[in-house]
Amino acid sequence: MKYIFVTGGVISGLGKGTTAAALGRLLVARGFRVTAIKIDPYLNIDAGTMNPFEHGEVFVMDDGGEVDLDLGTYERFLDVNLSKDHNITTGKIYLSVINKERDGVYLGKTVQIIPHITNEIKRRIAAAAESSGAEIALIELGGTVGDIESMPFLEAVRQMSMEMGGRNGHREFLFIHTTLIPEVGSVGEQKTKPTQHSVRELRAIGIDPDLIIARAERDIEPDIKKKISLFCNVPVEAVISAPNLPSIYGLPMWLEEQHVAEYVLRKLGLAGGVPELSQWKEFYLKLEHPRYFVDVAIVGKYTELADAYISHIEAFHHVGAATECKVNTRFIESEDLEKKGAEKLLSGSDAILVPGGFGSRGIEGKISAAGYARSSNKPFLGICLGFQCAVIEYARSVLGWDKANSTEFNPDSPHPVIDLLPEQREVSEKGGTMRLGAHKVVLEPESLAAKLYSSTTIYERHRHRFEINPELISDLTSRDLRFTGKSEDSRRMEVAELRSNDYFVGSQFHPEFKSRPGRPSPLHMGLITAALKQKYGTT
Ligand code: GLN
Numbered sequence: 001m002k003y004i005f006v007t008g009g010v011i012s013g014l015g016k017g018t019t020a021a022a023l024g025r026l027l028v029a030r031g032f033r034v035t036a037i038k039i040d041p042y043l044n045i046d047a048g049t050m051n052p053f054e055h056g057e058v059f060v061m062d063d064g065g066e067v068d069l070d071l072g073t074y075e076r077f078l079d080v081n082l083s084k085d086h087n088i089t090t091g092k093i094y095l096s097v098i099n100k101e102r103d104g105v106y107l108g109k110t111v112q113i114i115p116h117i118t119n120e121i122k123r124r125i126a127a128a129a130e131s132s133g134a135e136i137a138l139i140e141l142g143g144t145v146g147d148i149e150s151m152p153f154l155e156a157v158r159q160m161s162m163e164m165g166g167r168n169g170h171r172e173f174l175f176i177h178t179t180l181i182p183e184v185g186s187v188g189e190q191k192t193k194p195t196q197h198s199v200r201e202l203r204a205i206g207i208d209p210d211l212i213i214a215r216a217e218r219d220i221e222p223d224i225k226k227k228i229s230l231f232c233n234v235p236v237e238a239v240i241s242a243p244n245l246p247s248i249y250g251l252p253m254w255l256e257e258q259h260v261a262e263y264v265l266r267k268l269g270l271a272g273g274v275p276e277l278s279q280w281k282e283f284y285l286k287l288e289h290p291r292y293f294v295d296v297a298i299v300g301k302y303t304e305l306a307d308a309y310i311s312h313i314e315a316f317h318h319v320g321a322a323t324e325c326k327v328n329t330r331f332i333e334s335e336d337l338e339k340k341g342a343e344k345l346l347s348g349s350d351a352i353l354v355p356g357g358f359g360s361r362g363i364e365g366k367i368s369a370a371g372y373a374r375s376s377n378k379p380f381l382g383i384c385l386g387f388q389c390a391v392i393e394y395a396r397s398v399l400g401w402d403k404a405n406s407t408e409f410n411p412d413s414p415h416p417v418i419d420l421l422p423e424q425r426e427v428s429e430k431g432g433t434m435r436l437g438a439h440k441v442v443l444e445p446e447s448l449a450a451k452l453y454s455s456t457t458i459y460e461r462h463r464h465r466f467e468i469n470p471e472l473i474s475d476l477t478s479r480d481l482r483f484t485g486k487s488e489d490s491r492r493m494e495v496a497e498l499r500s501n502d503y504f505v506g507s508q509f510h511p512e513f514k515s516r517p518g519r520p521s522p523l524h525m526g527l528i529t530a531a532l533k534q535k536y537g538t539t
Helices: 016-028 069-077 090-102 113-131 150-165 193-205 222-232 249-259 262-269 279-289 308-323 332-340 340-344 363-376 385-397 447-454 470-476 522-536
Strands: 002-008 034-041 085-089 136-139 174-179 211-216 239-243 292-300 325-333 351-354 380-383 416-420 433-445 459-466 464-467 482-488 495-499 504-507
Touching: 002 016, 002 150, 002 262, 016 034, 016 249, 034 069, 034 113, 034 325, 034 470, 069 292, 069 308, 085 113, 085 495, 090 113, 090 211, 090 308, 113 150, 113 279, 136 279, 136 447, 150 174, 150 351, 174 193, 174 459, 193 211, 193 447, 193 522, 211 222, 211 262, 222 239, 222 416, 239 249, 239 380, 249 279, 249 363, 249 522, 279 308, 279 495, 292 308, 292 332, 292 340, 292 363, 292 522, 308 522, 325 332, 325 447, 325 495, 325 522, 332 340, 332 363, 351 385, 351 522, 363 385, 363 522, 380 385, 380 416, 380 522, 385 416, 385 495, 416 470, 433 495, 447 495, 459 464, 459 504, 464 470, 504 522
Parallel strands: 002 136, 002 174, 034 085, 034 136, 174 211, 211 239, 292 325, 292 351, 351 380, 380 504
Antiparallel strands: 416 464, 433 459, 433 482, 482 495, 495 504
C-alpha cells in the first residue's frame, strides 16, 4: 500500500478534494486500484448531524455511512463505492480511545494525544486503506495546516511516513500540499508569500511536501512556479498549476498535461503506462459541447449554498453529457415560493426537482411546487422529502383530504399520509439512526421506473425516518397514482408515478448518490429526457 497525503494551506474550500480526486482518476486510468480517505478534524462522529448550511450535503454511502461530501467526489472520480470508515473524524477517534480507556485497555497508563490518539489515527488510516484492496490510498486532511484541530492528524501521518520509510530510494508515503496563489493589483500579480508561509508551517511540524498544487484564478506563470519551487524546496516539475476551470471534470486532463501522475508514480517507485482517459475525455467533451438547453428549478431550503445539493448537480452533469444537453440548475428558496406562488417562480423552468430535506420550514412551498408540476404537466422529480411532498399534495388536491400531511410536520393531521417508520418509534438518539444506506427496491415490470433502470431489482441509498403510511395506501392508489417500486417485503413504498403526466416521479431513496460519469442516475435522466421531449420534441 502506498499513501498520498493531501493537505491544504492558506484557506479552506480550495477544492483539495476535487484536486486529489482528479489525480486519483489519472492513477485509475493507468490501471491502479485507488481508494480515498477523508479526514475531518471536527468532533462530530459523522456528518449526519450537521446542517447542510455548514458543510454542504450529507453524502450517504452503501453501508449507510453519513459522510462528508468529498467522499461523493471520490466515488464519482475514482468510480468506487467507499464505506463509512473512509471518513475519519476527531469524534470517531476520541470516542474509540475513550471507550477503550473505560474498558481498561490501556492497563493503567495515562491516556494521551501522543501516542494514544495518534496511534488510533494511524490504525484507522491503515485499516481503511488495507480493507479496500487498493494499491494506492489518497488521504485528504480537511481544514488548513496550522489549525489546532489538525495537529494530531499531521503528527500521526508524520510518524506513519517515518515508520514506513522507503524502499530502494522510493517512497511509501507522499505529501501533496494544496495552496492558494492570490492575485493582487490591477495587473493581477500572482503572490506566493501565503504559500511560503503555509509550507513553512508544514515543515515545522516535520512534513516536507513533495508536490505543491497551486490553486489560482488563472494558470500559474512560469516565473511564479520557479519562485514556489525555490522557496518551498520542491523541483519546478512538482509545482502544479490548478486554475479555476469551467468544469471540474476537465481537471484530470489539465493535470495530465503537467505530468503529475508520472511524477507521483516515479517517486513511489511504481511503473505506470499510458493512461486510458478516452471515456473520461468523451464524457467531458459532450458536457462542454451541448446541443440542447434545459433549465431545472431545484426547490429547497438550503439554496444559499449550492454544495448542499452537490450530488444532484453532478447527477445533472452526468445526464447532460449523456443527452448532449446543458442542464442549468436554478435554486428556488421554498419559502419564496410560499410568498410569491409556484407559477410565478417555476413557469420559466423546463423541469422541477424537489430534493430531500428535514423540518417544516418551507414545506408548503415544496408541496405547492409538486402541485404546480402535477397540474401543469411540467416534468417533476421528488426525492425523499420531495417524494413525500408530492404524495401530500396529491392527497390534498386529488383525494380532497385538505389537511393531509406528514406527521413530521403535523402530528395531528386527520390524514397522515406520511408517517414515522415503525422501527423509528422507540428511537431518540439522532446520530446514525435513520433508515440508511443501500436497500433493495423491487420495481413493477411495466413501470416507467423499471424502464429507466432497465431492471426490476435495484439497490439505492436511503436516508429517512418517515414513509408512506401503509394504512392509507389503498386510498392513495384509488385514482391514477401508483407505487411502482417497493421494498423487498412490499411494506415500504419506494417509487410513485403519475402516468397521466409526461413525467411525474418520486422516490423515497436518493438516486443522486450513485450517479456517475457515464452512468447517470436513471430518475434524473428520465426528468431531463422528458423536459427535452416537451421542449425540442426529441425522443
Ligand atoms: N424528513 C424526511 C424523513 O425523514 C425526508 C428525509 C430526506 O429527505 N432525506 O423521512
